Amino acid sequence: MRAVVLTQPGSSDVLQVVEREPAEPGAGEVRVRVVRSAVNPTDWKSRSGSTGAGLAFAEVVPHQDGSGVVDALGEGVEGLAVGDPVWVMLAAHQRPTGTAQELTVLPRERVVKLPDGAPYDVGADLGVPAVTAHRALTTSEGGPTRLSPGALAGRTVLVQGGAGAVGNAAIQLAAWAGATVVTTVSSDAKAALARAAGAHHVVDYRATGPEGTVAAVREAAPDGVDVVVEVSPARNLGLDLQVIAPRGTIAIYANDGGDEVSLTVRKTFTTNARFQWVLLYTVGAEALAAAAEDVTAAVADGAFGVGEEHGLPLHHYRLEDVAAAHEAVEGGVVGKVLLDVSDPA
Structure with a gap:
């Protein structure tokens, strides 16, 4: 062979x-x-x-x-x-x-x-992208540990970098589970892909700038976002902390843009937010099995696809x-x- x-x-x-x-x-x-x-x-x-x-x-x-x-x-x-x-x-x-x-x-x-x-x-x-996205969406306080239609109803998810493979999977899975999905992108072309994936609100952060991005996310989620699926904490953590809802979760799965972050203690702890680190190789057998079952169910429902028509x-x-x-x-x-x-x- x-x-x-x-x-x-x-x-x-x-x-x-x-x-x-x-x-x-x-x-x-x-x-x-x-x-x-x-x-x-x-x-x-x-x-x-x-x-x-x-x-x-x-x-x-x-x-x-x-x-x-x-x-x-x-x-x-x-x-x-x-x-x-x-x-x-x-x-x-x-x-x-x-x-x-x-x-x-x-x-x-x-x-x-x-x-x-x-x-x-x-x-x-359905491996690295979808299982990573599933983990990021299922570890928040008071949130679901499994995904299915309606599991994220009433919750808002911010996907940073919605045109990437994990970002795309997070948009599709969150939308399937009933969340309101906000995402950030860096161009009109990527915005079109994020919308094709099912995002309800798309923000071009290069066009709006940092303050404009915060304002746009806050307009879409006046009470803050419940889960952030984060690809670049070194660049985005300051923004995340401005838009996270009380007791929300910032799920970090990559280090694009830098390997170090700094935190201001008071601004960080006032929201009671949590940081969830996500690495597929160490999430454990139970989380992998749950993700495999739920992601497969999304595919069976026709809610998860690939190709330009799915972003x-x-x-x-x-x-x-x-x-x-x-x-x-x-x-x-x-x-x-x-x-x-x-x-x-």
Whole structure:
């Protein structure tokens, strides 16, 4: 089978397409024929060594997310059958092989059945982006721990950076759950994408400036926002604290724009707001299982999609063009980058 491998961190040049023998699934494991392999920012950061962690194994097949078809089942696996369409998450977490290969073997709990008729392109977007968004939306005081239609009714969610993959997922999931969704973007084109995702109020922060952005968010949410889904705390925390509702939650899932923030104690504690740090790899098995179930339900309801009509343009690459795919994500391309690994049929 064809597989993308790397043996040392570095630029996209370290990625090589090679032939490897497929692994057999052990007890409690599932082998998936990969149709789509998604490239997330976490994938190029791990490849480049920018996280400082280095490679955990002598040879690594990258990519956490993907979708495909169950190819074989290990002993004791229940709830899946050969031929089932599935999506996967955390494929390469603490394992040497991810989804950038034709066949990948995963623990059963990381493989989720796709609803009937759901496109593989959608399935490949349900790992890092959607599960992260689910966690950010389900940790607030008095708020729901699960998402479903009406679960966020009466609540307002601010998504900072609504044109990104996690931002797009947060908009779609929050709108499905009944929230009023406000989002910030940096251009007219991104504003159109955020509206396509389902945002009710869209603010171009570059056009309005900091004070104008606060005013626009406050106009949309006079009593403050209940949850902020935050991609850039170094840039946005001052704004977040001006618009957060009493006992609201600022859920921080990335460090775009800088790795450090400073807090003014009185301005911070007067709202009784909480900071929720979100990293997919350490949220725990219970949170991952809940997210997988709820996100899949949103797909089944037709409330979660990909493509420009859902606010997330798609960029397809061949497996052999994996280096270019990584470079696109590293360069900040708007939308979702996918490797077409095998034929869906």
